[in-house]
Amino acid sequence: MNAFPQIDADQAAGELAAIYDDIYATLRVPWVAFAIRVMALFPAYVPAAWAALKPQISTRFAEAAADLVRQASILPGPPPPDPRPKLRAAGWTDEQIRRLGRTLDALNYGNPKYLILITAWNEAWHERHAGGPEQVLSATDAEPLPYGLPAGVDKFNLLDPATASPEVQGLLRRARNLFLHHGPASDYRVLAAWPDYLSIAIEDDLAPVALTPQYDATSYRIRAIAREHVARFPGIGGVSRHDMEETLTPVESAGLTGLLFMYNRFIADITIAIIRLKQAFDGTESATQNKFAT
């Protein structure tokens, strides 16, 4: 499995490492999104875009927008089957199941926030509606969230696909191809710590719904919610292609345009997928809840 070009968290140094740390603490999520790790290859973009977005996405307003995305991410139809009987038959303890559940909670806390982030970056890139000083938030909405990972949440360990077992590589490839994606989402690199569960999740929860019109319509809906909310940011939540014209080569500028578009869809897909994995365990209400509200 040839790795997709990116700067993983353990390879980031200097300014980029500091930005990655600031992203963890500001968003309160235990990983840096695939999109960011790839766009970090492009000179100056991530630092500039993050500097513009940070004051916007650290607010309670942005948190509430992510909550609405999460609530709208349930696919129509019955939930997938409860995976617990298969896990118990494979020898899983209640404690192991509880730990997996907390991992899914953290992923489901973060993915909707990353959809807000990529939407703001993409809209700002095209000088569309990614907020502006004419937008005014209420005092409560403008309040910043606490800074730092939630209590009891540790940074995720993302498995390196290149050094994974053939079995795990097969699972990552299967998850990627099911959705016509270009590489394994961070989420699958986290869940790959439990290959037996990842296999159940892919086959029972995701394969039956991947690439269906219902999946596509749900992605369409949550991307619209994200756009509506970033348009209300009290400052522009990113930088434009025009802003970066003197910094980036034509190839870099065109490439970033494609990546921003692609990750806007990719993150929507993965948001829906991982909420569905949680829905299989604990139902719709739990799957769509903000488990780290402050």
Next chain:
Amino acid sequence: MNAFPQIDADQAAGELAAIYDDIYATLRVPWVAFAIRVMALFPAYVPAAWAALKPQISTRFAEAAADLVRQASILPGPPPPDPRPKLRAAGWTDEQIRRLGRTLDALNYGNPKYLILITAWNEAWHERHAGGPEQVLSATDAEPLPYGLPAGVDKFNLLDPATASPEVQGLLRRARNLFLHHGPASDYRVLAAWPDYLSIAIEDDLAPVALTPQYDATSYRIRAIAREHVARFPGIGGVSRHDMEETLTPVESAGLTGLLFMYNRFIADITIAIIRLKQAFDGTESATQNKFAT
């Protein structure tokens, strides 16, 4: 309006100019797609991908696949209003209307073919299903189309947005933003020769349907048709990221991945849009017909 980075037809030289000429003649379409002009910035990609695709896309099988895409590109609901009364009121002659109609026909002949092209390139890039020697076409399907533009069809003149009037720039920007696109499609740069018509097309035909769930579902459908057909090509219709690993830098490789994904959606959007413009004049049957069948 700052131009999107690309190599326009009149800027192409050497090997690239020869490839552009080969694309016109092989596909029998009077313009080189925006996607290709942008990806031509990336070293070696377009020559390699075109060399792989040409034997596949020059067949009657590929032409028939594009015909199916065209037929599936009609949005549900009534057709848009006939623009002729407004055009006649603005002084248009029957001859002018006829010439516009032929331009729409050529665009509608080409867009579905470019959806086949970008789908093959995108699927091949990810080593998914873009054909292979195990696929066998019937003798008729394997036949090549005649080489060269259809009789009476001349290469399009794409207006340069940078030198357009403020009015035309406004129309191009409006068409672009309606669909959350990154730049004006070639089609609008062609239709910009008639700003009064382009304005009617945008407001009466496209604005009411842009970004609706129905539009999204139609795009979803035609992209699936394109994928099903490129999977049946008798050879792989593109090159993979892996194939190009030693030629491209990580930034180029990541950027191309994003562009291939983005143009797969972009070309689907524009295919639907321009067929709808023709539907307004001449109804569904005419709008979905292959007007240059041989």
